[in-house]
Amino acid sequence: MSPFELFLAYAIRLLVAGIISSMSTDGIRWYTQWSAGFMAMGGAFTVAVLPIVAPKLQPASYVFGTFDTSQRDSLGLPSDAYVFVLGMLMAQYSFVGYEMSTQDIDSLYTGEAEGYIAVQIFHDVVKGRFGSGAGCVVLSIIPLIVIFNTTVVSMASNARMLWSFSRDGGVPLHRVWAAVNYRTRTPVNATWAMSALAFLLGLPILFSQTAFLAMASICFIGLYASYAVPILLRIVFRKRFEAGPLQMHKLQPFLNILALIWLTFIVLCLCLPPQLPVT
Secondary structure, three states, rough: OOHHHHHHHHHHHHHHHHHOOOOOHHHHHHHHHHHHHHHHHHHHHHHHHHHOOOOOOOOHHHHHOOOOOOOOHHHOOHHHHHHHHHHHHHHHHHHOOOHHHHHHHHHHHHOOOOOOOHHHHHHHHHHHHOOOOOOOHHHHHHHHHHHHHHHHHHHHHHHHHHHHHHHHOOOOOOOHHHHOOOOOOOOHHHHHHHHHHHHHHHHHHHOOOHHHHHHHHHHHHHHHHEEEEHHHHHOOOOOOOOOOOOOOOOHHHHHHHHHHHHHHHHHHHOOOOOOOOOH
16 A cells, blocks of 8 residues: 555544544443444454464464564564563553554555564464465454544543543633533534544654654553553652542552553563664
């Protein structure tokens, strides 16, 4: 796909996500529940189907005991531990993965895997069974829908955060963004403001996908750093903190410290380059 086609697909997804995010509160609640159910059922279906379709299954000793470092030298990575840390980040990306919708479009369009893990697995399994990897598009529909659902829910969440800040007068043009649509009773203005901002942030796709992915990586760092801020404040100002109904009681201080250590570690790992030397 050309950069323009990729950006066009990105923009269309944002447009549809913005329309869905403008629904009523009841509609958003229904969509969120459906998204969670589809993710659970789609994941279970994928886990069940892949071993059935795969022409060859690896033993448990290979799955849990083999650490593949075949690409380490070609990527210039210094050690197996470095490779392990980069691989571990895939679990972190899977929780957010906002940019994945733009990453996997090209591989699905051509019917050939481009190295993206889910599509690569589907492609190898289907090609091994049927001799052609084109059928991986069918299985790939499941993660694509999950990714799109993530976009919709994220859009709705971002819009409500902007509305919340605007309600308190914390952003420019706060009266505009704090407005609530009289029909849907939702912050439609804030929803389309977030859609427009996401559109502008996607413009680098037109001239450099590397720049766009680098920007997405910065967003990951900012996201996890934002998780650490309230936890740190909870530790520092523990005597002034008003606890809510859900509490961990005696475990709370230890869990706060553990979470802060983990977030610090993840933020540092997210700064690591996936290929050396950096050009």
